[in-house]
Amino acid sequence: MKIALALGPDASAVSTFGTQCGVEHAVGTFGLAPIPDKPIDDEAQPFSRQSLARFKAQYEQNGYHLSVIESRPPMEKIKLAQPGRDEEIAVVCEFIRNMGAVGIPVWCPAWMPILFVIRTSSEIPTRGGAKVTGFDLEEFNKTHPADEHGEVSEEDQWDNLKYFLARVVPVAEEAGVKL
Numbered sequence: 226m227k228i229a230l231a232l233g234p235d236a237s238a239v240s241t242f243g244t245q246c247g248v249e250h251a252v253g254t255f256g257l258a259p260i261p262d263k264p265i266d267d268e269a270q271p272f273s274r275q276s277l278a279r280f281k282a283q284y285e286q287n288g289y290h291l292s293v294i295e296s297r298p299p300m301e302k303i304k305l306a307q308p309g310r311d312e313e314i315a316v317v318c319e320f321i322r323n324m325g326a327v328g329i330p331v332w333c334p335a336w337m338p339i340l341f342v343i344r345t346s347s348e349i350p351t352r353g354g355a356k357v358t359g360f361d362l363e364e365f366n367k368t369h370p371a372d373e374h375g376e377v378s379e380e381d382q383w384d385n386l387k388y389f390l391a392r393v394v395p396v397a398e399e400a401g402v403k404l
Contacts, residue, residue: 227249227250227292228247228248228249228250229248229250229251229252229289229292229293230243230248230250230251230252230289231251231252231254231295232251232252232253232254232284232287232289233253233254233255234253234255234280234283234284235283237287240287240288240289241287241288243288243289244287244288244289248289249288249289249290250289250290250291250292250293251284251287251289251290251291251292251293252292252293252294252295252333253280253284253291253293253294253295253296253329254294254295254296255271255280255296256271256296257271257272257296257297257298257320258271258298258299259271259272259298259299259316265315265316265319266319270319272298272316272319272320272323273319273323274323274326274327277323277324277326277327277329278327281327281328281329291329292329292330292331293329293330293331293332293333294324294329294331294332294333295333295335297317297333297334297335298313298316298317298320299313299316300313300317300334300389301313303317303385303388303389304336304337304377304382304385304389305377305385306381306384306385306388310388314389314392314393317334317393318392318393318396320332321393321396321397321400321402322396322399322400324400324402325397325399325400325401325402326400329402330401330402330403331402331403331404332397332402332403332404333404334393334404336382336386336389343360343365344358344359344360345359345360345361345364345365345368346358346359346360346361
């Protein structure tokens with residue numbers, strides 16, 4: 226196990242504190258939404274080899290090895306089996322190939338359709354005055370009526386995940402990137 230901080234590439238104040246504490250690895254968090262009207266292999270894309278190499282260099286300048294990327298390109302169409310999911314998968318595959326090419330070994334895909342990580346509070350006091358996040362289903366149901374996607378069944382979730390993994394895992398294996 227490696228101790229890491231989840232950081233953006235320009236978080237120098239936090240990164241100084243982390244390196245002072247002996248943390249050597251970073252979990253990268255940065256925007257990966259494709260630039261419209263540019264091909265997925267365009268070097269200006271945020272997931273291009275050139276962009277990822279720049280991000281990696283920024284982390285290294287702050288004293289960290291960029292060991293994991295936790296950010297994701299848009300994947301809702303994949304998760305919901307909507308038209309355009311194969312195009313989103315193509316972007317994910319390009320991203321993974323580029324991660325492997327610049328030596329970033331792990332990607333966290335996070336398979337949570339529609340709402341991602343659900344929290345109803347980020348201000349719950351805990352030990353030492355620290356704040357933590359929490360979830361209250363009653364509160365959530367009051368503030369989040371059923372959305373336009375409707376219910377996504379467990380079976381559909383598994384089918385969509387299998388479809389995604391069947392196309393992405395071989396690319397990740399070839400690129401040397403762990404999911």
